[in-house]
Amino acid sequence: MTLFETFAAHVDHALDALVAAGTLPAGLDRSNVTVEPPRDAAHGDLSTNAAMVLAKAAGTNPRALAEALSAELAKIDNVTAVEIAGPGFLNLRLHATAWLDELRAIGQSGDDYGRSASGAGKVVNIEYVSANPTGPMHMGHCRGAVVGDALASLLEFSGYKVIREYYINDAGGQVDTLARSAHLRYREALGESIEIPEGLYPGDYLIPVGQRLAEHYGDRYVAAPESEWLVLFRKAAVADMMEMIKADLALLGIHHDLFSSEAELHEAGKAEAAEAELRARGLIYDGELEKPKGKEIEDWEPVTLPLFRSTQFGDDQDRPIKKSNGSWTYFGADLAYHYQKSQNVDAMVDIWGADHAGTVKRIKAAVNALTGGKVQFDIKLVQMVRLLRGGEPIKMSKRSGSFVTLADMIEEVGKDVVRFTMLTRKSDAQMDFDFAKVVEASKDNPVFYVQYAHARIQSTLRKAEGEGLGLDATQLSLLGDAEIALIREAANFPRIVESAGKASEPHRIAFYLSDLAAAFHAYWNLGNDQPDKRFILAHNPALTGARLFLAANIGQVIRNGLRLMGVEAANSM
Incomplete structure (x- = not known):
């Protein structure tokens, strides 16, 4: 158990004692009782809201309940003081031993520090990326890809069984356009001079597709009517595009379990x-x-269609699941897809672009109806990323064939920079990605700042080893207040992992790592002015061993967090 889990159990036992004494009634809902750091570290080490959230149900005054609870909490080992704040919050001050024990726990758990079984093996399907298979991945797809993949890793770390899924949109008009574009490249490969008309895909990435079609079919379909080759070319082109997309995603470290x-x-x-x-x-x-509101449509006629009662769920009108020609609407197809994947899971999460925000309410309502509410379903919206170079916007257009590909992006700045940067803001907030700024060696660049903290730690450990000095967990009692403050920051990691998983917000890990890196750099900088605060003290091997143990395990927490983000920790910079 981590320190926060241990003290959450202590608070629970203290409440049990109050129930046994008749101070509290039995059976109160304690699900909203929390144990977390106080907002101001000067107020103590831990804070609990137990008295605040239970007082009303218990029919008592929060402060009176806090006084009774404080007497029980004061009996706990390693609690040096319990203070009542405001109307009933309880702040606990801990002996340094509690934090030193947590530092040892980090060392013992290693790569598993922060891992939990809170997911209880429940199966979660996360569908992300799902770009139309009409070309290579570009930066418009990148943010949702990273958010979905990091969320999958986060939930796995929290004890869920995760299915990473990619939904191939290969039934709409865009893939017919792809097939027609490939047919032009096919004719080009056979020696014909072509001109790509407006509305087709002009990108050079279709040239190899046309060449493979020419090698396979020869000139059989050059002059053939579209009805003879459209389906064949569509399947071949989609297959080629998906291989390209998979290769692009692999550069980003992303691999799906299922392609539907x-x-x-x-x-x-x-x-x-x-x-x-x-x-x-x-x-x-x-x-x-x-009838559509606003502009008059002279030839408009009412058409009877199958409609979903989305107005029952807050929509402004009921929505058709089929078009007048009998084909399925996007909404109707989406219903079928979610119905299919809900059959064998406990929960589903979709990562969507923010341009789909208008359909969220109705699809969630429909899925709730289809599953009888038994399958939890969430949709995370991801805003587009504005690309800049030195502050100047970069324009891109898929139809014109001019866009920044994911492969080009990774080649220029690296996978780890791309992934970390995409998680430095909440997914539904606007983001700028400046090619120049994301590689700056500056504390204002969180990618660099976190990586530099880990590299500094590894450099320190290598230097100590070269001087014959090593880690020593037996001397941790020599650590002082400055070191304890750093341990307190590291000890937050399991709590952050749990909250990020529950909220489906992997960006919280990036925020946390930035805070931990800042705390580490602040401690490191103490040694610039105070030589006795440095990690390596040749004249004091015992204190050196304790500080090296601290540094190594701060590095361990940074690695664990970066691993959840799909980022490799830098050992040197």
Whole structure:
């Protein structure tokens, strides 16, 4: 158990003692009781809101309950003082031994420090990236890819069984456009001079696709009607695009467990099954859409369509699941996809671009109806990233064939810089990615600042080893207040992991690592003015051993956090 888990158990036992004494009624809901650091470190080491959240249900005054609880908490080993703050918060001050024990726990747990079983083996499907298979990955896809992958790692570390899924949108008009674009490149490969018309994909990445088609089919489809080659070319082009996409994602360290095809979903009749299920529950009916508001449409006529009762869930109108020609709407296809993947999971998380925000409420409502509320479903929205170079915007257009590819990005600044930077802000907040700034060797660059902290630690350990000095966990009692403050920051890691997993917000790990790195650099800088604060003191091997043990385990926590982000820790810079 970590220090926070240990003291959460102590608070629970103290509440049990109050129940046994008749001070508290039995059976109170304690789920909102927390044990965490106080907002101001000057107020103590730990804080609990137990008296505040239980007083009303217990029919007592929060401060009176706090006084009774403080008497129980004062009996706990390593608690040196319990103070009541405000209307009933309790602040605990701990003996240094408690923090030194936690430092030893970090050393004993190693790579597993912060890991938990809170997920209890529940199966979570995380669907992310899912870019249309019409070209290579570009930076418009990058942020959602990193957020989804980091979330998957975070939930695995928290005891969930995670399925990483990519949904291939290979049933819409965009893949027909891809097939027609590939056909032009196919004719080009056979010696024809071509001109790519407006509306098709002009990128050079389709040239190899056309060459492979030419090698396979010869000139069989050069003059053939579209009906003869469209399906063949569509499947071949999508397959090639997916291989390209997988290779691009691999450069970013991303590998999915499952690739689901929209086309195969329709072929298997999953959409019809979802419709039947929702009709049986009265959530789909045949009705007419309202006439579009605003601009007059002279030839508009009412059409009867199958509609989902999305107004029951806060939408402004019920939404069609099929078009007037009988094909499925995007919403209808989405219903079928979620119905399929909900069959064998306990929870689902979708990582979507912010441009899909308008459909969140209705798809969540539909999934809740399809699963009877038994499958938890969350959607995390990811804002686009504005690319800059030295403060100047970089324009990109997929249709014109001009865009910054993910591969080019990684080649220029490196996988680790890309991944870390994409997690330095909450996913639904706007972000700028400046090629110049993300590689700056500056404390204002969190990527550098965290990596530099780890590199400094590894350099210190190598230097100590060269001088015949090593780690010594038996001398930790020699550490003082400055070192204890650093341990306190490191000890927050398991708590941050738990909260980040519960909120599906992996950016919290990046924020935490930035704080830990800042605390480490601040401690390091003490040695610049006070030589006795340096890690290596040749005249004091015992204190040196204790500080080296501290440094090594600060490095361990940094590595554990970076690993969740998919970033390798730097050993030198």
